[in-house]
Structures are given as structure tokens and as C-alpha cells.
Amino acid sequence: MPLLGCIADDFTGATDLAAMLVAHGMTTIQVIGVPTTPLPEADAIVVALKSRTAPAAEAVADSLAACDALLAAGAKQIFFKYCSTFDSTDAGNIGPVADALLHRLQSGFALACPAFPANSRSVFHGHLFVGTSLLSESGMERHPLTPMRDPNLVRVLSRQTEGGVGLIPFATVEEGGAAIRQAINRLRDGGRRYAIADAVTEAHLHALGAAVANHALVTGGSGLAMGLPQNFRDAGLLPDRHDADALPEPRGAMAVLAGSCSRATLGQIGLARDHVPTLELDALATPDAAALQRQAEDWLEAGPLSEKRPVVIAASAAPEKVAALQARLGRDAAGSLVETALAGIARTLLARGVARLVVAGGETSGAVVQALGVDRLRIGPQIDPGVPWTYAEPAGIHLALKSGNFGARDFFLRAFA
Numbered sequence: 001m002p003l004l005g006c007i008a009d010d011f012t013g014a015t016d017l018a019a020m021l022v023a024h025g026m027t028t029i030q031v032i033g034v035p036t037t038p039l040p041e042a043d044a045i046v047v048a049l050k051s052r053t054a055p056a057a058e059a060v061a062d063s064l065a066a067c068d069a070l071l072a073a074g075a076k077q078i079f080f081k082y083c084s085t086f087d088s089t090d091a092g093n094i095g096p097v098a099d100a101l102l103h104r105l106q107s108g109f110a111l112a113c114p115a116f117p118a119n120s121r122s123v124f125h126g127h128l129f130v131g132t133s134l135l136s137e138s139g140m141e142r143h144p145l146t147p148m149r150d151p152n153l154v155r156v157l158s159r160q161t162e163g164g165v166g167l168i169p170f171a172t173v174e175e176g177g178a179a180i181r182q183a184i185n186r187l188r189d190g191g192r193r194y195a196i197a198d199a200v201t202e203a204h205l206h207a208l209g210a211a212v213a214n215h216a217l218v219t220g221g222s223g224l225a226m227g228l229p230q231n232f233r234d235a236g237l238l239p240d241r242h243d244a245d246a247l248p249e250p251r252g253a254m255a256v257l258a259g260s261c262s263r264a265t266l267g268q269i270g271l272a273r274d275h276v277p278t279l280e281l282d283a284l285a286t287p288d289a290a291a292l293q294r295q296a297e298d299w300l301e302a303g304p305l306s307e308k309r310p311v312v313i314a315a316s317a318a319p320e321k322v323a324a325l326q327a328r329l330g331r332d333a334a335g336s337l338v339e340t341a342l343a344g345i346a347r348t349l350l351a352r353g354v355a356r357l358v359v360a361g362g363e364t365s366g367a368v369v370q371a372l373g374v375d376r377l378r379i380g381p382q383i384d385p386g387v388p389w390t391y392a393e394p395a396g397i398h399l400a401l402k403s404g405n406f407g408a409r410d411f412f413l414r415a416f417a
């Protein structure tokens with residue numbers, strides 16, 4: 001039975017959390033969508049939903065269904081994973097989902113902390129920073145679906161819940177376990193439902209993790225999960241594991257499929273272009289999914305696939321080109337055109353012997369995973385913080401799902417090293 005049951009609000013975010021748990025000694029399986037079959041055996045199960053930007057009622061219903069499945073399987077604690085940039089709007093979905101989970105778990109209080117120092121997300125005096133920029137000056141203020149214009153997470157979460165939101169400030173977190181527990185008790189006794197916790201270093205996240213050992217619900221980015229496996233070890237429930245990230249031997253041809261248009265992904269494509277065969281599809285010039293897929297198939301016909309180095313197929317484009325296609329077709333239609341093309345290309349790649357595939361972008365990953373009929377991912381070693389290799393079943397391939405903003409510039413090359 002799983003010790004930790006997790007609910008993630010998107011696919012790459014789920015993989016990020018799962019990687020954190022594996023790196024800290026828990027075997028972890030990511031299940032795609034609300035579970036409809038018995039859950040597999042692992043120390044932690046991460047249910048990957050697409051609930052970040054769904055209507056709040058749908059996000060709540062899916063999250064509760066996932067929670068019920070995890071509890072029925074025996075999970076002792078529930079972790080609700082959202083983005084390290086707290087992606088949400090005043091309508092949700094972090095507040096409404098957390099409220100519903102607390103209610104289902106008959107609990108009255110949860111910690112909330114998206115800090116992830118390895119990827120430069122820190123929380124200080126309740127304000128979220130991306131690198132040295134406030135969240136609201138990090139580019140996230142222009143996010144098409146969840147623009148983050150207020151960096152003060154106490155205010156942001158307060159607008160999404162009727163429960164009171166307090167703060168566990170830096171000085172308290174820095175003092176460690178006893179001080180954090182006292183602060184939690186004070187806030188809970190004072191009627192607060194949530195506490196945003198400051199965290200700048202991994203030591204802070206470990207201290208926070210230890211302080212919530214007995215909480216029914218913990219909410220945050222993957223960083224906050226790094227302290228949780230030790231709680232289960234301390235309770236004698238989790239053996240010391242040195243092979244939690246073991247995966248079957250990799251084999252087969254290698255490919256990268258990119259649909260993310262983030263600055264990080266564009267940089268990764270730029271570097272890969274100079275080193276490995278790279279096909280850049282132009283969705284603006286050819287706004288037709290079937291035609292784009294045919295272009296990729298024609299390109300593959302010449303035989304660039306190899307077991308020695310990857311090929312890269314990218315639909316990613318600079319912001320002006322993305323905006324132009326969106327203006328012509330509408331934002332959703334532009335996105336799904338490209339997603340349909342990349343999903344079709346993923347099927348073609350597998351049919352041509354690709355068995356090691358990196359996919360860049362959360363929505364893109366969702367489309368590819370669906371097209372390949374993948375329903376669970378066994379989590380392996382990390383390539384870069386937040387992006388592990390996984391073994392996808394029943395497809396039987398190695399798959400890495402990269403969040404748009406994650407990964408160093410040489411990610412597409414180093415992933416296969």
C-alpha cells in the first residue's frame with residue numbers, strides 16, 4: 001500500500017514531484033488521470049490530473065476522486081502538488097481544491113509552500129521569487145492562462161478560499177522544527193486554515209517537511225515533498241532504499257519532441273540544432289496537423305533515427321509566431337493543432353523504433369502520453385532538477401516529460417548520455 005498519496009494538477013508537475021520522492025528514497029509510480037483500476041505497488045503514488053486550468057468544480061471533483069482512490073489504497077498522507085510558480089487565478093484552483101481535500105480528510109489546516117531552490121523558486125516574507133525577480137516581474141505576469149500579477153502568496157491564496165491564510169516567516173523557519181510546530185499551532189488555534197511558509201534553502205524545506213509529519217494534507221511544489229520520506233523512515237514504515245530509481249535497461253532509437261515555446265525550451269532547441277538532426281516544423285506556414293505530421297514522416301524517411309544520438313522534432317516558435325497563429329485560429333485551436341500533430345508524430349516515432357523519448361511542455365506531454373496510451377510511469381533517475389527518466393507502461397518505452405521552464409541548455413543532448 002502507498003505511504004504517500006499525491007495529487008498533481010498537471011502531468012509534468014506530477015513527474016517533477018515523483019522525481020523528488022524517488023531521489024529521497026521512495027519508489028514512486030505516476031498514474032495518468034483519476035485511477036479507474038487498482039493502484040500499483042509503490043511507496044508513493046502520484047495521480048497526474050489536468051486540473052490546473054480546468055473549471056474549479058471539475059478540478060475539485062477530479063481531485064476528490066483521486067484522493068478517495070489513494071485513501072482506499074491505504075495512503076497515510078495526501079500531498080497536493082501545484083506549480084512552483086503558484087499558477088492559479090482568483091477563481092482557483094489551488095484554494096478550492098485544497099479546501100475540498102481538507103474537508104474530505106476531516107482536517108482543518110494545511111501548509112502551503114511552492115519553494116523549489118534547485119529551480120530558483122523561493123518564498124520570503126510570503127513573497128514568491130523566481131531567481132531574483134518577484135513572481136509578478138518574472139514573465140509569469142504575462143502567462144496566457146494563469147497570469148501571476150501579485151507576488152504575495154498570502155493575498156493570492158486568500159482570494160481563493162474563505163479560510164484564513166497566515167504566514168510562517170523566514171525567521172521562524174530558520175529556527176527549525178520546534179519553532180515551526182509552535183507557529184503552526186498558533187495559526188491553527190487562531191482560526192487560520194492555511195499557512196504560507198517561507199523557504200529559501202533545502203534545509204528550510206526539510207525542516208518544514210519534518211514539521212508536517214502528522215498532517216493529513218500537505219500542499220506545495222515538489223520542493224516541500226523532499227522532507228516527507230524521512231518522516232516515514234522515522235516512523236519505521238519506509239526501509240532504506242538505494243535503488244528507488246531503478247528502471248529497465250534503456251534501448252532503441254532516441255528522439256525529442258518539443259511543443260513548449262518557453263524561453264528555456266527555445267534555448268535547448270537552439271543548442272541541439274548545432275549537434276543533432278533537427279526538424280523545425282512551422283505551424284504558421286502549414287496550419288494543418290496532418291500536413292505537419294506528413295512533413296515529419298517524410299523527414300524520418302531519410303533515416304535520421306539512431307541509437308547513438310537523438311533527433312529533435314520541434315513545433316516550438318518564438319512568441320511573435322505563436323501570437324500570429326493564435327490570432328489566426330484562436331488560442332485553443334492553435335494549441336490543439338500543434339498538439340495533434342506532435343501526438344501523431346509520437347506514434348510514428350514509436351512505430352519506427354524510438355524507445356527513448358523526451359517530450360518538452362506540459363500540454364504537449366499530456367497529448368503525447370494520451371496518444372501513446374500510457375497509463376502509468378515508473379519514475380527513475382533525474383536528468384535535471386524536476387525532470388526524471390521514466391518507464392512508460394504499457395508502451396514499454398523510456399519517456400522524459402520536461403516542464404517548459406525546466407532543464408539546462410544542453411538538456412536534449414545530456415538526457416541521453
Ligand SMILES: Nc1ncnc2c1ncn2[C@@H]1O[C@H](COP(=O)(O)OP(=O)(O)OP(=O)(O)O)[C@@H](O)[C@H]1O
Pocket residue numbers: 012259260261262265283284315316317321322323325326334335336337338339360361362363364365402403404405
Ligand atoms: N508554433 C506554435 N504556434 C502556436 N502554438 C504552439 C506552437 N508550438 C507549440 N504550440 C502550443 O503551445 C502550447 C505549449 O504548451 P506546453 O504546456 O506544451 O508548454 P509550456 O507551457 O512551455 O510547458 P509547461 O506547461 O510545462 O510550463 C501547446 O499547446 C503547443 O501545442
Ligand SMILES: O=C(O)[C@@H](O)C(=O)CO
Pocket residue numbers: 010012013014016017082083084085221222362386403404
Ligand atoms: O512546479 C513546477 O514548476 C513544475 O513541476 C510544474 O508544475 C510545471 O508545470
